[in-house]
Amino acid sequence: DTAVSQTPKYLVTQMGNDKSIKCEQNLGHDTMYWYKQDSKKFLKIMFSYNNKELIINETVPNRFSPKSPDKAHLNLHINSLELGDSAVYFCASSQPTVSGEQFFGPGTRLTVL
């Protein structure tokens, strides 16, 4: 009965590889997000999708490509992984109202060697 789930929880990979992180929410929300939390624990938004449409795209390298097959899923695909991509990635969802409370997934710890 998890509200926002992510897989995998841990991901260790070599530089240059391509990897994906999956996110699913069962809250019936229309808006989903990807955040990156760096080594200093600073949390910053990367992308936001509303009903499968890209709404927010912060200054993120185009090696990162979100994909939303339906409004309950927002996957993050990363090409040509670099050492600096090592971080914890969080998925979140909310209703698209201005007051929408955001609910976060458990995070995916990505380590690039």
Added chain:
Amino acid sequence: KQEVTQIPAALSVPEGENLVLNCSFTDSAIYNLQWFRQDPGKGLTSLLLIQSSQREQTSGRLNASLDKSSGRSTLYIAASQPGDSATYLCAVKGAGANSKLTFGKGITLSVRP
């Protein structure tokens, strides 16, 4: 550009103490402010959300206040317990239909038995 500041970065208190965590933001044009809790290696748990038109919200031993004009919010924790030990993050949602959450760097709280 919105900036959210949480000072101090870390706080250690004895069990039973009432405490206040501070959050300040530079742009008062916000829709809401959300307080989160993050346990080590875990995701974010939403604690309280205050709409811009509200002054405070309460949940159990937690009370959050908002002074939008001065760009400040406080999270009051009554009768602190060791289980309250975690990082507490403040985030503000900017004005605008597709606004984003801007996070502070968090306050790591340790409650000593």
